[in-house]
Amino acid sequence: MMTIYLLSWIQFIAPKNRYKTIVDIYAANIRSGQLAAGERLPTHRELAKKESIALVTASRVYLELEEMGLISGEIGRGTFVREIGLPFGHGIDQIATSTDMMDLSFNYPTLPNQTDLLRNSLRKLASSGDLESLLRYQPHAGRRHERTIIAKHLLKRGLNVDAEQISIVSGAQHGLACTAIALLNPGDVVAVDALTYPGFKVVAEAHHLEIVPIPMTEQGPDLDALLNLCQTRNIRAVYTMPTLHNPMGWVMCMEQREKLASIAKKQNLIIIEDAAYAYLAENPPPPIASLATDNTIYVSGFSKNIATGLRIGFVVTPLKWLSNIERSIRATTWNTPALITAITCSWIEDGTVDLLEKEKHEDAKKRQAIAREIFKESPHISHASSYFLWLPLPEEVRADKIVLALAKLHISISTAEPFSTSEHFPQAIRLALGSVELQQLAPTLKIVKQVIDLHSDY
Template identity: 60%
Template sequence: MPRSRYKSLVDAFAADIRSGRLPPGTRLPTHRLLAASHGLALVTASRVYAELEAMGLVSGETGRGTFVRETSLPPSLGIHQPSVAAGMIDLNFNYPSVPGQADLLRNALRQLALSGDLESHLRYQPHAGRLHERASVARHLEVRGLTVQAEQVLLVSGAQHGLTVALMALLQPGDVIAADALTYPGFKVLAETLHLEVVPIPGTDTGPDLEALEKLCRSRSVRAVYTMPTLHNPLGWVMAADQRERLVAIARQHDLHIIEDAAYAFLAEDSLPPLAQLAPERTVYVSGFSKSVATGLRVGFVAAPLQTVPALERTIRATTWNTPGVMTAIACAWIDDGTVSQLEAQKRADAQARQAVADQHLAGLHFVRHPSSYFIWLPLSEDARADQIAMALMREQVAVSTAEPFATSVHVPHAIRLALGSVDLGALAVALEKVKRVVGAYT
């Protein structure tokens, strides 16, 4: 077969996949069928699929065939870094998993199929979720030290949607919201989309600089503060009791809404009460099951003061109408039967094991982390440039994030964040050795 004809067939498949004409999950013809339909040798047909797989467009599954891969959502979703290519070790984004989760899902779907109210999942749900499912989440929150009524809980499509609902319901375009100088990139994108002005709170080794926040509130009309008091992303801090009390006092003095992001709070053992427990009249608590259970389980929850629930509920109606019934039923069943607690415990142990690997392979480097977190913050020396190190690591087939996506201040520190939760331990060790070697070469 002339090379131009061979390449044309590869290009035709690639164009159909990228355009969506061959959607993700499509089973492609067998090697023999492809060869027969195009008049190719079998070895040439195999080369066509091998090249498409090398491009990251298809995957071959033993005994099942060749399938189109999902390519529209890069692993770096929400972090402004290049997409992670095939063969790249991803230390850019966390999607932690533990063995056996696929079997849990298979069993959950089987149980759901046998349930008596299966047909109800085909209909619209109440905007805030069905009351018995909201009650399940309220019971789950008691484990995190937060006592709320079922009526205070609203079900959302993941924690990012929960943040969206909270900011849309409580703030207006042009409002000022205070946030840590280094914070969750998804919040930054959301605030920009909603035309909110984010003002940075300088950080300390143990949490936000609350004196700076108080000074900021005296000089600006701050309407809200966005904070992660329990296992901060990316710095891993857990605010002490006196810091929490002072933050609450500042919020009360200046009448601030508190948006408490608890997406990673489950990883911190024996943590202090959430801000929502200390200031229930003004705190909206946002979390979900993407990190504690699975990223594909797009179910989250918001716990809020009763007086804010109608506005939050209207915003859910305006954005998604309701959380998908099937996903919510699975999540709440797993809360009720203890599966969520079991997975959270397994992931705490998994995160601790990954931090132990980091201790071994990053020895000699200064880094910031929580011992049970899925990420590490690696400050660089003054003469090192984070972008150069990130690009050097890309050439070593390791993807990391610089500080830029996390920074809310004009000054962006030279640092990199390492996400530990997306690769197996062997690949993690290899990647961290490369990080140590590359960082050492530039410092």
């Protein structure tokens, strides 16, 4: 009886041990370099035949290796060994800290006169009679007069809202997090573009939201595909960047905006409209928040149009959700920093923000023109006044190798992976154009092109 039991136990665990052994062998070969980065691995069926395992077990082997960050599957191409020397986040999580690093992964556009603007504003604030109030707790959603100032500012964006609908937050990223806390529950399904802002992916992960990708067209999200998703999944919200999308640079047309608003109304969806880069678009259609007033949360801030160090943003919400947003602010920061809010609002009132937006719009156009000229013979996607450029890579070139090669040359870029919401991501890179000094941009981009061309010749 004991012998029979032991044989049964061995038979039960043997498949598990076999599967783990295969995983360990592949992992060791990848880490040792015996399987080189970029090498194509056998198909699932070929692996199953080679190792005498079931097809489902072969798929499980590759799934575990992918979760370990050692391989990646690509639709229509196969499964490849990843570049394990690449820093975590594929560039997007790595802020260039060394003085000789050219940062093309993050956008923090600044203008030469901004330091003096801040210095003068601090002097002006120090001589005002309102300093004492800045030392106290502020209302959770911000002081009424500052919310009124932001409401007037939004009129220039085509959004006419009452000050009561505005909550001041610590940057647009904080606004997205507050929105998730206030209106969504763990397990809720949120539809997002197949390529989207990585910061929202971080919010979704932190709050245990499930994100499902919306296929994309050249002009924006495939809204028919979104409607089909709503028929098969219980979609709770849709996250969108209709005005100057990051990273693709599109500006959705009025027809698309109206269609999205209609779908959201019929399907009872919350629209989360991210307008972080909207100030760079010239004469765009009105925000979706002005079309779907009852179910849209409009989130933006002043990090891009003023400076990333001034962490102030705002959330515009229907009044029915205002108390939810205020509670989420209370739970996270209690209230926004009063000093930064005061400086920002003074800049809105005296026209400084308008001036900075105009100058940065022109700056972005110059940088975009430089990038387009350098990559004119390569496929690329961008907007004429955006601070980023999307570069699909040639068929034989892998993005992780490009990132690693450029990192060795002290140039930081990002692959498509941080932006991707699909299981498989394209071989592409995103170049942030706003953080390198203007006179250094062209030489730096030429090096990027040379590295891509070099790898294309292999």
